[in-house]
Amino acid sequence: MVSGVAKITGHATQRQALVQLARDERLPSSLLFSGIPGTGKRLVALELAAQLLCLERPFGPQGGCGSCRACALLRSGNHPDLHTLAFGENGATVDDLREALEKLSLKPFMGGRKVAVLNDADNISIVGANILLKSLEEPRPETFYILVAANTSRLPATILSRCQRWFFDRLSVPEVQEILAERGAVAITESAAALTDGSLLDIDSLGERAELWDDVRSTLEAAYRGDVSKVGKAAQAWGSDKSGLRARLDVLRSAIRQNLLSSAHDRSAAAVWAHALQNALDTEYLALDRHVNPTLVLLQLLDSCSAAHVQRYQSTPNSATTILQRLQD
Ligand SMILES: [Zn+2]
Incomplete structure (x- = not known):
């Protein structure tokens, strides 16, 4: 199985369900992946992003096809339609977020989709959360936001209510x-x-x-x-x-x-x-x-x-x- 992202172990149920939703064009525009740190939630988010951005359809079993132009750009970390931010210590600032959201509001460069992966989203500031909320409330078609967080109780209720929530358990x-x-x-x-x-x-x-x-x-x-x-x-x-x-x-x-x-x-x-x-x-x-x-x-x-x-x-x-x-x- 060729993939544009790192190999993932575990979370088979969630990953299969996400692929199915994406394949059926029923994937909600805002998703929240939660669960304790260190279990690979961010990798699953990147895998889903690769699926959404890959130019080869229909979707493969995991990740993108691994060989198209989009997958090559993803592998090198240079895909113009993927925006990844992390809000941990010394992480993304409100300006970084604003800049990313602005780019997300533009037309996709290739393949017709855009994806944002927002890691450690529970560390986002109140100002940042309010800016993000506007984008979540009025998503552009074919633009997806994947929030990754350990402690969802730290996220404002307004953000939580906009996202479809996915829980990731401890690894066996x-x-x-x-x-x-x-x-x-x-x-x-x-x-x-x-x-x-x-x-x-x-x-x-x-x-x-x-x-x-x-x-x-x-x-x-x-x-x-x-x-x-x-x-x-x-x-x-x-x-x-x-x-x-x-x-x-x-x-x-x-x-x-x-x-x-x-x-x-x-x-x-x-x-x-x-x-x-x-x-x-x-x-x-x-x-x-x-x-x-x-x-x-x-x-x-x-x-x-x-x-x-x-x-x-x-x-x-x-x-x-x-x-x-x-x-x-
Ligand atoms: Zn591909």
Whole structure:
């Protein structure tokens, strides 16, 4: 399958539905792609843009044909009818937006369509949002706006109401493994892929965190069994390593989250890990923001992972089922 944009892993349902809408000429002019960062929403937006701008019809299964003049221009990043802006830190200004919208209001140079991909749209300023709204309200025919955002609650209701919304979920562990393997990260284990929590945002520190993974996993198992001696030693060692504390807590949270997800069939184990996940968030806050003795808070966290405490947790309002549901939503 030839494509003018990067290969995409995951999100098959949304991508197929988008192609179908485009093929049937039923694609709305304004779309909003949302979901946690690092899952490839922007790539899907660029793939759709390539489909819309490709000169070869009918549409291929993914992206453009890869060989026409439009696809060649897309690949080199010079297609005159594609406008991409990013509103993150040091991103596009209101003037940049105004300029892009002005160009979008002109006639297409080739193929008869124009596309705007507005990344990190939830960071757009109020002034910017108002300017954008005018364009969304009066779209020119064959002009498409694709907004990409992690936190849609930061977008004004007026913008939200103009856009058809598409949600993109976390990547699955096999999908993350596939992407990492393609990037040349050889021998990526399932555990290391699980560490990403379905997002490739913090991928650069994955190697460092993968080294901590086995240690953290075996300590959590010991804690679950109630092995006080191993738990005490780990808390001491981790608590005294100030520079590695943030990474360690990050891995701890991912490992506890994985334990929770994989114990969905076992109510009492799920109760323990759901409670531990809550505690892990408190631990991060206490140890990193409030500078409470890290060894003590780690000890408390690991102690709370003991299966023996299960009775106590099952009677607390943060029941495992509630948290599991929240994780799966
Ligand atoms: Zn093409």
